[in-house]
Amino acid sequence: MELRPILATLRRHKVILWLLMLEIALSCAIICNGVFLIVQRLQHMDMPSGIAERELVQIQQAPIEPPADRFARAQEDLATLRQIPGVQAVAMSNQVPFGGASSNGNVMLSPTQPHPTLNAAEYFGENLVQTMGLQLVAGRPLRPDEYVNADVVIKALADGNDKGFPMPMLVSQALATRLWPQQNPLGKLLWLAPTASFRVVGVVATLARANAYNIATAQYSMIIPVHMGADKDQSYLLRTRPADRQQVIAAAVAALKHADPTRVITHMRAYDEIRSDYFKDDRAMAGILVSVIVALLLVTGLGIVGLASFWVSQRRKQIGIRRALGATRTDILHYFQTENFLIVTLGIVIGMVLAYGLSLWLMLHYELPHLPGIYFPVGALALWAIGQLAVLGPALRAAAVPPVVATRSV
Amino acid sequence: MFGYYLDLALRSLKRNKVLTTLMVLALALGIGATITTLAVLRLLSGDPIPQKSAQLFYPQLDPYPANQPFSRSGKRVPYLMSYIDAMNLIHARKAERQAAMAMSQVKLTPPSGVGKPFYAQGVLTTTDFFPMFDAPFQYGSGWTAADDEGRAQVAVIAGSLNDKLFGGANSVGRMIRIEDHDFRIIGVLRTWAPQPRFYAVHLGGHSYGEGDAVFVPLQGARADDLMPSTMMGYGKSIDVEHLETAPAIWLGLWVQLPNAADVAAYKMFLGNYAKEQVALGRYQRTDTALSGLMEWMRSEHVVPDDVRLQAGLAFGFLLICVVNTVGLLLAKCLRRSREIGVRRALGASRGAIFTQFMVEAAIVGVAGGVLGLVFAELGLWGIRHQPAQYASLAHLDLSMFLFTFVVALLASLVAGLLPAWRACVVAPAPQLKAV
Structure with missing residues (x-):
């Protein structure tokens, strides 16, 4: 042409x-x-959450009359939920990936450091690795005997008492790589307060934060062996087969109501809804x-x-x-x-x-x-x-x- | 003469239906997109309290330790206040009105038989909140400074909550159970939901949407252990049992300062207060800040970035539509050189030709505006069905309605300038020769 x-x-x-x-x-x-x-x-x-999204349901409840011992109540509830047919694992967590409401800590690599190195999500709760379906890539999971009740930890922190520390913890791979590039993170120490030290005993592949606004820091997470008591901010997480989720939710709500008829169920949803809500x-x-x-x-x-x-x-x-x-x-x-x-x-x-x-x-x-x-x-x-x-x-x-x-x- | 141009323009537009439709459609799409996003932007960045906003100010103090600045850069003054500082400023009464506030997600238990307990957004605040923010009462009134100090268990509830619990009847004097403590209702608000909810920036909860359900005196509510939604510590840890004395910031403070002299005096007072606290050993920094309401909304990015981005995008889109219209109008006008030549030869002045073509452009603009309005309504309907927080607020008001036509007319006249100029400089002789 x-x-x-x-x-x-x-x-x-x-x-x-x-x-x-x-x-x-x-x-x-x-x-x-x-x-x-x-x-x-x-x-x-x-953005990956690192958890078995299709297999999880979340239930949040609030007691009308605060239980005498909220830690004992949490254990009773978890035992009740474990009995529900179709439930493969249960856990109580203070937050879930993309859940919005978050709990975070300032991480330091030495107790005297003036500025924290970074901020990372603090996941509390037993059996999280199994229930959330996290992939452990190094080290070992947290053992039940390593868990401490939250009130004990808070008191120790308030008194500046370092008894019980360093505590074991799990970190996400992203956090480990950021804090100790090119090094084996197992056995390393970090501080969340001048008196609160933690030793890394295991690494999970991925675990997103509840408030993952920034893609660069979205995967900085820690799992700390602390028991939270049953209250409105905690979530019961149940793992089940994807097809059973709605039945499990109904059965779990019924079982929780049966154990304490006066409590209010504030949230009950399959995890899919949490993700879709977060990214709306x-x-x-x-x-x-x-x-x-x-x-x-x-x-x-x-x-x-x-x-x-x-x-x-x-x-x-x-x-x-x-x-x-x-x-x-x-x-x-x-x-x-x-x-x-x-x-x-x-x-x-x-x-x-x-x-x-x-x-x-x-x-x-x-x-x-x-x-x-x-x-x-x-x-x-x-x-x-x-x-x-x-x-x-x-x-x-x-x-x-x-x-x-x-x-x-x- | 104008009637004649109108007639000519309509004839010309009718002669070339496809081109005309294209022009109107393109302009309408641009106008529709622009008006949709502008309506949302205007709604979100509007003045939440127009009659008062010029008098409302947000003071900030910095109790953070020297080696632990609030922000990494060390330049930001903390955006919340500790209880001690908030109370000191309230008791100093240096402003015409002053109120401290915190948000709290609270469990409400309806009077027996009305329904199940549920969670609602509560505000813990002090007496001046209602008069300072012009919150309108349907029944009763707010509480007094004495109620604040006496830790009174009283509550003001929103009209919507009153409808839900008491069927809209005057509920003053009735009891409401908040977080398992009984509070006596002393006031019921009319519908009151400033957009954005300026007083709650950084305190937790949403910026747009429904108003808060229940308001309780800060000290009385804290005596019952109602917890604020947001708290930030600057000590070793936050002792939530003793939040009042803990090294933590969790309150927002607003003050009403009627004129510039008051503002200057208050700035001075804040500076002196900070110096005093340094002398007392409580503070290690003397940084303070005092922002007006609208300035505060801007600096804290209350309007989502997404919305501003969308508006920018829509303007780019409109620009392309205008360029498109220029091209099409020009194509039309070049085709009519002969007609122009004849009109010029018969005595029409350049001005007359120019006006004729501008009238044609304006007709395209008005048609584009009408269709654009339809597109804008469609766009807003689409936005209302989006899951965003502000979605339900999206609508077109009268001023935006009129603005649409101004934009449409302006866009089409700008688009018509070049073609009309080209038309009026056509030399009549060569055109006539060809006939």
Whole structure:
């Protein structure tokens, strides 16, 4: 295909050419950054929790009359729940991944350090590894005899008493790698308060935090052998087969109510609901972004259709002459397709610069990472596709112009 | 003359239905997207209490130890206050009104026979809360400073809670069980839910949506061990049994300062207070801050970033739609060179041609605005069905309704400028020759 006649024609329609290029460039800039934002949301929503999500149910309850001994009550409840048919394991936890309400501690690598090294989630509760289906990649799980009641620990902390420390703990792989890169974390010590030291006895592959806002720190978690008493902030977690979840919830609520008819069940849900609830804003944003980008492509496409149709009808006579001089229908079709490809390519080149600028601006105003290079070809491909699709109709109409047009006066 | 242009424009638009539809549709999509996101943004970043916001201020103090700054950079003043400091500032009465507050998720037990216990959002606060924030009473009133000091077991409840528990009847004097303690109802609020819920920033709970259900005196509620939703410690650990004296921040304090002189005086007072505390050995830093309500909403990013991003995106989209319309209008106008030539030859001035084309653009704009309004309503309907916190609030008010047409008209007139200018500089002679 000879490019020269196309360029010569375009040179005579500078204003419309510029407008088309501008429109394509703006679309390109928005599409590159928009798709990046969508992918970011999807990645965020896809964050691993490390637990057996499809097999877990959560029940939260609140006693009307506070039990005389909330630790004994927790053990009784757990024993009751263990009896329910279909339940494979039970645990009580102070938080669940993506649960929202979180409990976190400031981690120090020495007791005299002025600033904490980082902040990590503190999971309390027995039997969490088995119930949540965590994968232990090094060391050993926590033993039942290592667990201490929360009130004992709180009192020791308040008194500045270091009896009972260091306590054993499990850490997530991400936390271990961050604190002791390239080293074996087993046996290492860390401090959550100047008097509270902990020794790492095991490492779990993944365990996300309850408030995993930041993808970089979302997997910093610790499991500490502390028993919490039964209260409204604790969750009973039950592991079961995915198909049995609703029955298990119903049976567990009935059993808990039977043990204490006055208590209030505040939450009862399969874990899936917790995840979907936590990421609802991301889902909403991704949905809105997708609709805007689709609308954008539509508008750009319609614009190209409009201008191409105008061009075709304006050049009917030229087309007729070319046909009369021996150009085939395919030649005419290719002419308009090539012309569109050229314009879109020019637009994309400008668009790349705009996309880069927009990405810098977004980084400045919103906490966003740099736009990775891969999104530039994605935007380009989308626009080339839209351009070719939009020009096809007008180009076919142009190809259908009969050579006899050339002989008519206008 | 205008009627004639209108007639010409309508004829021209009718002649080329596909192009006209494309222009109107593209403009309407842009307008619809922009108005949808702007309506949400306006709603979320609006003034929660327009009649008072200029007088409301949020003081901050820094009780954190020298070697343990509140923020890593050491530049931020803590955004909550310890009980001791909050009480000192309240008792100093240096502002016209002042109230401390904390949020608490509380268990409410209805009077026997009305239903099961349930959880609701409670506010622990002090006497000035209601007059300072203009909370309207349906029945009864708030409590007094004496009730605060006397740890009175009284409560003000929201109208919605009153409807739920007492069928909307005057419940003043009745009892309500909060976290297993009896409180006497002394007031019932009318519907009151500032958006955003400015007074609860950093205290826990949601920023948008329904109002809080129950309000109780801070000291009285703490005597019954009601726990605040958020607390941050700066000591070895937080002794939750003695939160009042623990090295922990868990209260928000708001003050009402009617004029600039009061604000300056209060700033001075805060600075002196911090210096005094340093002298007493309680503090190691003298940093303080005093922010106005709207300034505080902005600095604390109460409006979700997502919403601002969406609005920006929509404006980009509108820009593309306008460029698109310019192109299509231009294409149309270039096709009509001959018509323009004839009109010029018959005596129409350049101004007349320019006006004619602008009228045509304006008609496209108005049509785009009407259709854009339909798209905006559709968009808002879509947002209301999104699971976001603020979703249920999304709607179009009269001013946004009018604004839509202003935006549409402006967009189309800007889009019409270039084509109209090109049209009016068409030289009549060559066009006539070709006929």
